Amino acid sequence: MELLLTNFFNLDILRQAWPYLLSGFGMTLLLCLVVIPLGVIGGLTVALLARARNPIVRWLTVIYVDFFRAFPPLVLLMFIAFGLPFLKIDLGAFGAVALAFLLNTSSYYGEIFRAGIESVPRGQFEAARSTGLSATQTMTYVVIPQATRNVIPDLISNTLEVVKLTSIASVVALPELLYAARQAQSLTYNATPIIAAGLIYLVCLWPLVRLLSRFEHKQIAMH
Amino acid sequence: MLDRLIDTFFNFQVMGQYLPKIVEGFFLTVQLAIAVVITGIVAGLLLALVRSFRLRLVNFFIIAFVDVMRALPPLVLIILLYFALPSVGIKFSGFVATWLALAAVLAAFAEEIFWAGILAVPKGQWEAARSTGLSYVQTLTNVVMPQAVRLTIPPLTNRTIAITKGTALGAVVAVGEILYQAQSAYSFSYNPSPLTLGAIAYLILFIPVVYLGRWVETRFAWKR
DSSP states (O other), X not given: OHHHHHHHSOHHHHHHHHHHHHHHHHHHHHHHHHHHHHHHHHHHHHHHHTTOSSHHHHHHHHHHHHHHHHSOXXXXXXIIIIIGGGGTOOOHHHHHHHHHHHHHHHHHHHHHXXXXXHHSOXXXXXXXXXXXXXXXXXXXXXXXXXXXXXXXXXXXXXXXXXXXXXXXXXGGTOOSHHHHHHHHHHHHTOSHHHHHHHHHHHHHHHHHHHXXXXXXXXXXXXX | OHHHHHHHHOOHHHHHHHHHHHXXXXXXXXXXXXXXXXXXXXXXXXXXXXXXXXXXXXHHHHHHHHHHHHHSOHHHHHHIIIIIGGGGTOOOOHHHHHXXXXXXXXXXXXXXXXXXXXXXXXXXXXXXXXXXXXXXXXXXXXIIHHHHHHHHHHHHHHHHHHHHGGGGXXXXXXXXXXXXXXXXXXXXXXXXHHHHHHHHHHHHHHHHHHHHHHHHXXXXXXXX
């Protein structure tokens, strides 16, 4: 017990590590504020392109989605972070993370929006067009709002995964929460900062997990 | 420009030199993935079965475990197991740490999915089975689970695929899987071609898996 307290829940160490953890948490928050909207907008674009009239555009979209869904995100991130500088393209750690997340998450959000758009009955398109709305207006005012509502649980679930995934940015030395915790650990020779970082993730994400598990039960029960 | 691109990302000389390492990593990734999938799904199924007995204290711990594993990033778990536990005298290799962390995450998601499947089986099925003289356990294994498992296949497949890709996280704790091999080859040669090779290895491994997931999704589609 004593061992556990001094190594995992050491308040002195926590006090020293706190400024690091706080700035790491800020970076994680900033990262989420950038990559989630990027991923959602990218995903919506992908879903719309998957329905394009031009078959070549449709095929390229399918290839894009499958390609980036098959790639482990960390592999993609390393490829971008270490490979691109050789082409004299230096995005910096934050830029590399943002690009990797855009490519990865837009394909996941894209699949979700695609399923959502498919769940809107055809009659809705036809009715909207027959009232004189243009194709673009039909999409923005009639189809996408309904599609989004139908897939809200999947959107939340994917967003939770994206937030958790931001921890891989620590591998390319972006000073987010996990990176800050590891640094504090190596400075203090104590595991408390890592435990604290875990608790911060837990406190922030637990409400989402509860919400999701309620949605999931409903979804399977309705099958 | 094109020359430079090829020399940087598709340098055959560098690729040839490190190919054996990447192949070695490929097999380790496969082993790790198989270990994670089997232990994760079996543990998740067992937890869901235990939960169906509705023992209040036991269920409290199951739900707590599931929620924690779903809320923590897998990389944080791996780092906890590998870098934090040694300070209280528990030491895992990178392989074991990655395996345990990913299996625990998969077990949590699988438990939720199986449990939702069990709940979805109508109460009348339970009552009918019990009234024919089947015991509780027989009802569960012979009547309820076969129906529940069918419902759970699409979400479970997708989740399993997503978590299996997490094997790449093992690179952070020096598990010699594909990404680790590619990364160390890159730092030896100072040329990103091994990373390309690693990326290709992942595509060979996961493109069929992504297609399998799609097929399962249409084959066992939920009626909306």
